[in-house]
Amino acid sequence: MLKVQIDSFGYQEKPILKDILFEVVPGEHLALMGESGSGKSTLLKIIYGLLHVEDGSIFWGEQEALGPNFNLVPGEPYMKYLAQDFDLMPFITVEENIGQFLSVFERETHQERIQELLELIELEDFAKTKVKNLSGGQQQRVALARVLAQEPEILLLDEPFGHIDNFKRNTLRRKLFPYLKKKGITVLTASHDPSDVLPFAERTLILDKGELVALNTTRYLYKNPPNHYTASLFGHVNQVPMKLLKSYSEIDRSVLVYPHEFKFSDASGLRVEVTNSLFMGSFYLNESEAEDGTKILFKTDTEQERGDTIFLNVSLKTINKRLQVGQKANT
Numbered sequence: 614m615l616k617v618q619i620d621s622f623g624y625q626e627k628p629i630l631k632d633i634l635f636e637v638v639p640g641e642h643l644a645l646m647g648e649s650g651s652g653k654s655t656l657l658k659i660i661y662g663l664l665h666v667e668d669g670s671i672f673w674g675e676q677e678a679l680g681p682n683f684n685l686v687p688g689e690p691y692m693k694y695l696a697q698d699f700d701l702m703p704f705i706t707v708e709e710n711i712g713q714f715l716s717v718f719e720r721e722t723h724q725e726r727i728q729e730l731l732e733l734i735e736l737e738d739f740a741k742t743k744v745k746n747l748s749g750g751q752q753q754r755v756a757l758a759r760v761l762a763q764e765p766e767i768l769l770l771d772e773p774f775g776h777i778d779n780f781k782r783n784t785l786r787r788k789l790f791p792y793l794k795k796k797g798i799t800v801l802t803a804s805h806d807p808s809d810v811l812p813f814a815e816r817t818l819i820l821d822k823g824e825l826v827a828l829n830t831t832r833y834l835y836k837n838p839p840n841h842y843t844a845s846l847f848g849h850v851n852q853v854p855m856k857l858l859k860s861y862s863e864i865d866r867s868v869l870v871y872p873h874e875f876k877f878s879d880a881s882g883l884r885v886e887v888t889n890s891l892f893m894g895s896f897y898l899n900e901s902e903a904e905d906g907t908k909i910l911f912k913t914d915t916e917q918e919r920g921d922t923i924f925l926n927v928s929l930k931t932i933n934k935r936l937q938v939g940q941k942a943n944t
């Protein structure tokens with residue numbers, strides 16, 4: 614079990630993280646989500662032992678991760694950290710970069726392991742290429758192979774596909790995360806991209822300005838976001854005033870509704886006027902405005918005309934699950 618407790622941490626005087634307490638079971642994949650600057654990288658760096666935390670502790674089972682004030686070389690042998698600025702040797706080849714991270718005691722299996730990792734990151738054809746001649750995305754994949762070389766017990770990934778184009782990113786994550794699961798590696802992934810998180814992370818931890826604001830199974834958080842901030846990390850979301858959905862409603866509350874959750878009717882429901890219909894490939898994302906000026910995003914299969922009037926409905930089940938305190942309309 615990984616146990617993380619950080620009562621407070623700041624770089625200088627300014628507090629960055631406070632009251633962080635959570636556990637991760639071996640083999641679990643936990644995602645860390647939060648807007649830029651919320652403290653995801655700082656949290657990973659503390660866990661790995663790059664930053665010293667005065668008020669707190671990190672335990673992996675019975676072993677305490679001691680941090681930079683105790684370890685001459687930062688980091689723990691059972692843990693690997695893929696930083697945003699991957700740290701490669703530019704003048705040697707891809708296979709040499711990976712080989713450097715393999716155990717000197719198992720030289721006879723090096724070539725086989727390097728081949729396995731090259732296949733995983735889909736860079737077999739670049740084994741003999743010097744790293745300086747690779748693109749940013751290819752370098753990030755080599756960095757990934759390096760941290761996997763010795764099969765860590767815990768893997769900390771900071772925006773692992775940040776430099777990789779969409780096409781490769783999709784195939785890579787569909788290969789990488791099941792590979793890590795099969796190997797039983799405990800994974801913490803900091804990401805902005807819901808496609809890294811929704812299909813692969815069993816649980817998700819939400820950071821807001823350095824505070825842990827939600828921690829639950831990823832599916833539960835998606836379906837029952839505790840606030841607009843959490844829901845918006847998973848994609849577009851509307852914060853619809855309750856009074857717009859049910860005119861008889863007395864309550865001063867709003868409901869979080871994802872754009873695909875609206876149903877349509879010919880004459881009843883929330884009346885909106887389409888202001889724009891954005892082609893998204895497999896669907897259209899429509900921008901619209903209610904009579905009181907509230908902006909609503911909704912999804913359709915076909916393009917809508919600017920100026921069209923549409924009646925939107927939300928199921929009672931969704932309303933009951935997503936009622937929020939406060940009326941602020943937001944998308």
Ligand SMILES: Nc1ncnc2c1ncn2[C@@H]1O[C@H](COP(=O)(O)OP(=O)(O)OP(=O)(O)O)[C@@H](O)[C@H]1O
Nearest residue numbers: 624625629647648649650651652653654655656803
């Ligand atoms: N070395 C540093 N010295 C001082 N402040 C720092 C340092 N590194 C990060 N910070 C500050 O700490 C806060 C959290 O930064 P951090 O990089 O952990 O956020 P993040 O959630 O990982 O952001 P992003 O998603 O953009 O990577 C930010 O306000 C940042 O400016």
